[in-house]
Amino acid sequence: MRRDIFQAIADPTRRAIIALIALQAMTPNAIAENFHTTRQAVSKHLRILTECDLVKQEYQGREIYYTLEIEKMKEIDKWLEQYRKIWESRFNQLDNVLSTLKKQKK
Amino acid sequence: MRRDIFQAIADPTRRAIIALIALQAMTPNAIAENFHTTRQAVSKHLRILTECDLVKQEYQGREIYYTLEIEKMKEIDKWLEQYRKIWESRFNQLDNVLSTLKKQKK
DNA sequence: TATATATGCAACTTTTCGGTTTCGCAAATA
DNA sequence: TATTTGCGAAACCGAAAAGTTGCATATATA
Incomplete structure (x- = not known):
């Protein structure tokens, strides 16, 4: 199943996970403590994030640390x-209008 | 049903619709011609995009032009x-390393 | 006025998604 | 060695999503 980064960030829980591990690498259990779901549900999210290369795994004994890519x-x-x-060009257009108005004032 | 912009851009068809109407306002029929789905399916996507204020409707007779917000x-x-x-701070860190190396060379 | 066109909406179907439960495996620990 | 702990994977479930078909409505047009 091909995963897409836009699909990955569509889920609010996954965005929260991203925000968490952006600060420091964390294990699934540690991540799950921050949500009202089971570790397995978090594991599923991590799998999706891993599939589209948004996170990487770092094995350390029986623990797996997830880091943000x-x-x-x-x-x-x-x-x-x-x-x-x-939106920048539109801003410039507005800028032009404003400066034109300014000139007319003079 | 509350819509979220991240959910809105998760669908590839919707991203394509956004890209289309970014260039110029278009009617549902005109948009649908660019995809291998029915007009109704496109209409559904447009509804979702409208619900989260990503697009606006402009009524013109019996036609409705959709514009990107x-x-x-x-x-x-x-x-x-x-x-x-x-990622900018990491880049700067790398930058520091590089300039340190440069200094050592001198 | 009758017909064609542009559109939205509701009903229905199939697929996908997010979650839980249960399990198996490997590493740590008693 | 027996038990606990950390983890992923599979099976299952309900809800939501994405698509299709079939309408209804309003605006053009013949």
Whole structure:
């Protein structure tokens, strides 16, 4: 099953998990303590996040630390770029209108 | 039913619709021509996009033109901001390492 | 006025999703 | 060695999502 980063961040619990491990690597149990769900449910979310390379696993004995793969987040930023161009150009247009009004005032 | 912008952009068809109407306002029929689904399916997507204020409707006779509400896209950018800080700080750390190496060379 | 067109909405179906429960396995510990 | 602990995987379940079909309605057009 091919996972997509946009699908991965669609779920609020997964976004919260991302926010958590962005601060420090955590084990599934430690992550689950922050939610009102079972560890297994968290494990499922972690699997989805892993499948689309948003998180990485670090094995340490029988514990598995999950870390955020921050580079992957840039993909969203990249997608957003095309729209950022639009809202910035619109802002410039508004800027032009304002400066035109200013000139007319003079 | 409360809609979320992250859920809205999770669907690839909806992202494609957003990309389409970002260029110019379009009617449901015109949008549907670009996909291998029925007009009704597109209408459903448009409804979801409308519910979370990502698109606006402009009535013109019996036609309805859908336009992208670009301001709403900034919400994603805002969410991304916290992670942008992280990857930028990591970049700076790397930058420091590089400049340290450079100094040692001298 | 009769017909065609553009659209939304409701009902229904199939698929997907998020969750729980149960299990098995490997590592730590008594 | 026996038991506890940390974890993933599979089976199952209910809810939601995405799609289709079949309407109803309003606006054009012949």
